[in-house]
Amino acid sequence: MAKLILSMDGLVLKEILLTKERTSIGRKASNDIQIDNLAISGEHAAVVTILNDSFLEDLNSTNGTLVNSQPVKKHFLKNGDVIELGKYKLKYVAEPSQQADAPDFEKTMLLRPGTMKQAAATSPEALAKAYNDAQTGQISPPAPAASPATTAPKAIILGAIQILSGANAGREMELTKTLTTLGKPGVQVAVIAKRPHGYFITHVEGAQFPSINGQLIDAQARQLNDHDVVEIAGIKMEFFLKN
């Protein structure tokens, strides 16, 4: 359940769970979040929550509403956004990572008409239940050892290619893109893929396969090591790591 943390001058005043479909903010007592301050309009703004997403709307307030210091009329709230009304701040905190506590979240689910209203209008427990209903059918038990593949550190390594022979000898090219193709289209082409754990070369087209340090490779991707010499379409080039 996402929430708003109300504060003024760095002092946390209260936390408000976004359990309702519409949470109103304003000076009048009828608001869900009442801020009794003259800089705040009677009905200043509202947050509309649909399942896991929340939207902020300024209700034509006199002094306006800011999100991350920018005036907004309507805004899709992202985790950590800071809403400002006068001197008051409301920090939007999205529900903690779905991956951790709801292993089935990535599954495609069916949303039936009506589910949303029912979910939005009731308690968090009902919301959770509506979610399960929306999944249509049973929910499989959490998979064992659920560790998302995201934990693998992103590549900080940077590889490059230096041409050793032919007309472009001496030219250097950094491999910053996910894919870099080398060779002559229609004759022989290979691709170098940048992956989180290194660089890999694969044959793309042509009768001749590339060679690494004088040895022909097969159709499988091959990881490139520092100072490997690759030959593609008669051109020799050296792969090396820049850091």
Added chain:
Amino acid sequence: MIRGHNEDAVFANPNQGLVILADGMGGYNAGEVASGMATMLLSTELEVAFTAKSPYEVDKKSGLLHGSRSILDKVALANSAIYKTAESQPQYAGMGTTLVMALFCDNQVTVAHIGDSRLYRLRGEEFGAITRDHSLLQEQIDSGMISVEEARYSQNKNLVTRALGVDPEVETEMHDFAVQAGDIYLLCSDGLNDMVEDEEIQMTLQMLSANLELAATQLIQMANDNGGRDNVSVILVKVLHEFPAMRSWWSKLMAWFKQGQKRWLS
């Protein structure tokens, strides 16, 4: 997260110019059952239908092409078969599946879809989805509630508003598009487009168009490298030359297909 089974199912028959991809949902192995039933039923039923009569002939009753007519009929049939199975077997209660399929015939492609599995087209420098998801997120984008840019951060992904096999009847969205030689078509489950930006997909298809099998492998690898937790399935179709009807249309379309399935190594 690691899911022990694959809920996606794919089918491709280059001779018939027919490709089908389904992404199942439902607890335990019900999702697999639903997507498997969809591809199996549709492929066999359509094969029979197209053997009896060529898809480019006009169906006199409805005025539609036989190909389109058959797709609508057979999707309805698959829907009711999955629905009945789900109703009669408690372990499959509530199962369903998304569907995206394409029939290449007479220089046209007929695209039918339900849910959030997509069909993309690469034509020269132009790349984009030609299906529109039946999903909550797409509805929010259409209503102007959320921008395409913001949609990337939405937590409401994977909520489909239409699926095959969850109700006694289903509405199939179907459109025809003209095909050009050189076009590349990509059918994929949301496991791909949730994890890999459209620009990256486009770049991969452009760079590796000479080797579709490698392109398919690369796309799946990119989804996994980006932390893909869902099943990823892709089908790639490349149009090598025109395939007008009259002259044995099926032999005119030579396409390469590659089915990629996510491996559960990490």
